[in-house]
Each structure stands twice: as structure tokens, then as C-alpha cells.
Amino acid sequence: xxxxxxxxxxxxxxxxxxxxxxxxxxxxxxxxxxxxxxxxxxxxxxxxxxxxxxxxxxxxxxxxxxxxxxxxxxxxxxxxxxxxxxxxxxxxxxxxxxxxxxxxxxxxxxxxxxxxxxxxxxxxxxxxxxxxxxxxxxxxxxxxxxxxxxxxxx
Numbered sequence: 001x002x003x004x005x006x007x008x009x010x011x012x013x014x015x016x017x018x019x020x021x022x023x024x025x026x027x028x029x030x031x032x033x034x035x036x037x038x039x040x041x042x043x044x045x046x047x048x049x050x051x052x053x054x055x056x057x058x059x060x061x062x063x064x065x066x067x068x069x070x071x072x073x074x075x076x077x078x079x080x081x082x083x084x085x086x087x088x089x090x091x092x093x094x095x096x097x098x099x100x101x102x103x104x105x106x107x108x109x110x111x112x113x114x115x116x117x118x119x120x121x122x123x124x125x126x127x128x129x130x131x132x133x134x135x136x137x138x139x140x141x142x143x144x145x146x147x148x149x150x151x152x153x154x
Contacts, residue, residue, distance in 0.1 A: 002091070009080075010087035018085035028081035031074050036148070038071030040141045043106075050126060050134040058124050095150035102144035109137050 018025050046064040049057050113133050
């Protein structure tokens with residue numbers, strides 16, 4: 001079923017456009033990199049603030065969440081365009097699969113932090129226990145970036 005979905009995406013008009021239009025793939029790649037920088041950069045700033053034990057994480061979080069959400073909003077459609085160009089090959093690439101797994105871990109971690117520490121964050125009273133998901137977050141997002149770059153080489 002997964003292989004069929006990849007083949008359908010690659011054969012779609014989007015896949016044909018990604019391969020055939022001169023500027024679509026490079027523009028999608030540019031937008032994807034920009035989205036990555038915004039998403040991972042904003043999350044990293046917040047995670048580092050948590051790890052440093054500084055007060056004021058709530059104000060950092062307000063800005064970081066908005067920037068990260070915008071980055072994710074850029075990444076999803078641009079990533080679909082990039083994948084559609086060579087979906088049957090990229091979709092089974094070990095680096096792509098690792099990247100998707102790490103993105104899932106990162107997103108689940110964000111949801112966990114908000115569910116577990118949301119009220120404490122709003123009150124600028126994050127406990128030391130919040131450092132564990134901050135480390136998980138940093139590792140997941142940075143390795144996801146590295147895996148994304150490795151797709152072209154595997």
C-alpha cells in the first residue's frame with residue numbers, strides 16, 4: 001500500500017510538474033530549507049533556554065511556537081513537492097524514513113511538553129524534569145536535519 005501511494009504521488013500531475021517545470025523543484029527546495037531553519041531554529045532556542053534553566057521561557061515559547069509553526073507550514077507543502085519528484089526512490093530511502101521517524105518523535109515530544117508542562121511554562125515555573133524532553137527535542141530535530149541532507153547521498 002505504501003509503495004502504491006508513492007507511485008501514485010510520483011505519477012501525479014504534481015510529480016510531473018516537480019520534474020518538468022524548471023523552477024518548481026529548486027523553489028520547493030529553497031522553501032523547505034527556509035522552513036527547516038525556522039522550525040528547528042525556533043525549537044532549539046526554546047530547548048536551550050529550558051536547558052539553561054533561565055526564567056522567561058514563557059516569553060521565548062510564545063515567539064518560538066509561532067516561528068516554528070510557520071516553518072512547519074512551509075515544510076509540509078514544499079516537502080510534498082520534493083517527494084513527488086522521485087517518490088518511489090525517496091520514499092524508501094533509509095535516510096528519508098529516519099527523517100520522518102525523527103520528525104514524528106519531535107512532534108510527539110512537542111505535544112507531550114505542552115500537555116505535561118504547559119501550565120508550568122505559562123507560569124515560568126518549569127521543573128528540572130522538563131530538561132529531558134528538551135534534550136530529546138534537540139537530538140530529534142538536529143538528527144532529522146542531518147537525515148534530510150543524507151537523502152541525496154544514500
